[in-house]
Amino acid sequence: MRYFEVTFKTTPCTETVNDVLSACLGEIGFESFIENTDGIKGYIQQPIYNESTLKEVIENIPLENVSISYKAELMEDKDWNEEWEKNFFQPIVIGNRCVIHSTFHKDVPEAEYDILINPQMAFGTGHHETTSLILEELLDAELQNKSLLDMGCGTSILAILAAMRGAKPITAIDIDTWCVENSKENILLNNIENISVELGDATSLEGRESFDIVIANINRNILLNDMSFYTACMHKGSEIFMSGFYVSDIDILKEKAESLGLNFMYYKEKNNWAVVKFIKS
Ligand SMILES: C[S@@+](CC[C@H](N)C(=O)[O-])C[C@H]1O[C@@H](n2cnc3c(N)ncnc32)[C@H](O)[C@@H]1O
Numbered sequence: 001m002r003y004f005e006v007t008f009k010t011t012p013c014t015e016t017v018n019d020v021l022s023a024c025l026g027e028i029g030f031e032s033f034i035e036n037t038d039g040i041k042g043y044i045q046q047p048i049y050n051e052s053t054l055k056e057v058i059e060n061i062p063l064e065n066v067s068i069s070y071k072a073e074l075m076e077d078k079d080w081n082e083e084w085e086k087n088f089f090q091p092i093v094i095g096n097r098c099v100i101h102s103t104f105h106k107d108v109p110e111a112e113y114d115i116l117i118n119p120q121m122a123f124g125t126g127h128h129e130t131t132s133l134i135l136e137e138l139l140d141a142e143l144q145n146k147s148l149l150d151m152g153c154g155t156s157i158l159a160i161l162a163a164m165r166g167a168k169p170i171t172a173i174d175i176d177t178w179c180v181e182n183s184k185e186n187i188l189l190n191n192i193e194n195i196s197v198e199l200g201d202a203t204s205l206e207g208r209e210s211f212d213i214v215i216a217n218i219n220r221n222i223l224l225n226d227m228s229f230y231t232a233c234m235h236k237g238s239e240i241f242m243s244g245f246y247v248s249d250i251d252i253l254k255e256k257a258e259s260l261g262l263n264f265m266y267y268k269e270k271n272n273w274a275v276v277k278f279i280k281s
Contacts, residue, residue, distance in 0.1 A: 001176040002046040006030075006054070006072045010039040017066055019272075023246055024057050027220055031123065039068075045176075046074060089119070092126045094135045098161060100126040103189070113139075113164050116189045117155050120182050124154035130217045130243040133268060133275035134158050137241050138215070143167040146212035151202070151230065152222075152244075156183035158215050159195050167213065168194040175201045202226035210235040220245040224256050231260040234280045243275040250274055 010017045018040050022033045029048035034041045049072070058068050091101035091108045099111035102118055119125050126132055131154075138158060144166035150159040153172035156179075163170055172195050174180055183197045198204065202225075210233050216223060223242055230240060240262065245253065247269050253276060254264050262278035269275075 001178060003043050003075050004046060004049045004072050005075050006042045006044065006070050007036070008039040008042065008068055008070045011067045013038050017063060020063055021061065021068065023248065023272075024061060025054075026246060027249075028053050028057055029219060029221060031219065032128070089125050089127070092132075094126055094132055095139045097139050098135060100157065113161060115157060115160055115164070117157055117160075117186050118182070118189065119155045120178065120185075123179070124157040126157060129270040129273035130275070131157060133243050133270055133273065134215055134217055134241055135161055136268075137275060137277065138162055138165060141165075141213070141239070141241075143213065147209075148213040148215065149173070149205075149211040149230075149233065151214065151216040151226075152218040153183050153197065154179050154217075156186050156195065156197065158217065159183070160186060160190050160192055162213075162215070163192045163195055164190075170195040171211070172197045173200050173204060175199070202229035205229045205233050208233045210238060212238055214238065214240040215242075216240070217243045220249045220253065223253060227253075227256055228260055231257075231262060231280065236280055238280045240278050240280070241275055242278075243273065245274060246272050247274045250276060 025042050030042040030044045032043050089102060091099055091105050093099050093109055093111060097111055098113040099109050100115045100117055101108045103116060117125055124131050126135060138161050143162055146167050148162050148167040148170045150172040153159055153174045156172045159170050159172040172183055177199060180197055180199045187195050214230050214234060250267055257278050261281050263281050265277040265279055267274050267276045
C-alpha cells in the first residue's frame with residue numbers, strides 16, 4: 001500500500017493546535033502522526049487521500065486565529081519503515097506480562113509472553129496506544145479455546161498474543177497485501193499454527209460462522225462503516241474490542257454499536273486514544 005506523507009505547518013505551533021489537527025485528520029483516515037518543530041506530519045493510505053476533504057477539514061478547524069498550510073507527497077511503495085525499525089523500535093513490555101521485540105534486538109526482558117515481530121511495512125509493534133490498549137485487554141480476557149477474528153491485523157501482533165493465550169481458531173484479515181505477507185512471516189517466527197491470514201475487507205466476512213471474540217484496531221470511519229459486518233458474525237455473548245479512535249469518538253461508535261445489538265461494557269484510554277468493549281445481546 002502506498003501512503004501520502006502530508007507535512008502540516010501550524011501557526012501558532014502549539015500542542016493544542018497540533019492535537020486538534022491530528023484528531024480532525026484521524027477522522028478522515030490519517031493513521032499516524034509525527035511532531036515537527038513547526039507542525040506535524042501525517043500519513044494516509046493513497047486510496048483514502050482526498051485533497052478536497054483535507055481542505056475542508058483545514059478550513060473548518062474548530063480553533064480561532066490558527067493558520068495551517070500543508071504539502072502532500074506520495075511516498076514510494078517500499079520498506080520505508082526499515083530505518084525507523086532498526087533505529088527506534090525498542091523492545092516493549094505490556095502489562096508486565098508480555099514483551100514485544102524484533103529478531104535484531106539483544107538483551108530482551110523476560111516475560112510470560114514473548115512475541116517476535118519484524119514489522120516491515122505493517123502497523124503493529126505494540127508502541128502505538130491503539131495496539132497496546134487491545135494487547136492489555138487480551139492479557140486480561142478469558143481466551144482459552146475461543147474462536148477469534150482479528151480485523152485489520154497489520155503485523156498480526158494481536159492475533160499472535162491471542163493464540164499464545166489459548167484462543168483458537170483465529171482468523172486474521174487485512175486489506176493490505178504487505179500486512180498479509182508480514183503477518184504470515186510473524187506467525188511463523190512465533191511458531192504459531194492456528195492463525196489463518198486472509199487478504200480482504202469486511203465484505204469477506206459475509207456468510208461466515210460466528211466468532212466468540214472480535215478485535216478490530218482500524219479507525220473511526222472504517223469501524224462505523226464495517227461494524228454491521230462484524231456483528232453479523234457474532235453470536236449472543238460474543239465480545240468485541242475496538243480501538244483506533246479518540247475518546248471523543250466513543251459516543252458515535254457506541255450509538256452505532258447499540259443499534260446493532262451490542263451492549264456497551266466499558267472503555268479505557270491512553271493519551272486520548274480509546275479501546276471499547278461490547279458484548280452481543
Ligand atoms: C491501526 S492498524 C492496526 C494493526 C494491528 N492490528 C495493531 O493493532 O497494531 C490498522 C490496520 O487495518 C488495516 N485496514 C485498513 N482498512 C481496513 C479495512 N477496511 N478492512 C480490513 N483492514 C483494514 C490496515 O491495513 C492496517 O494494517
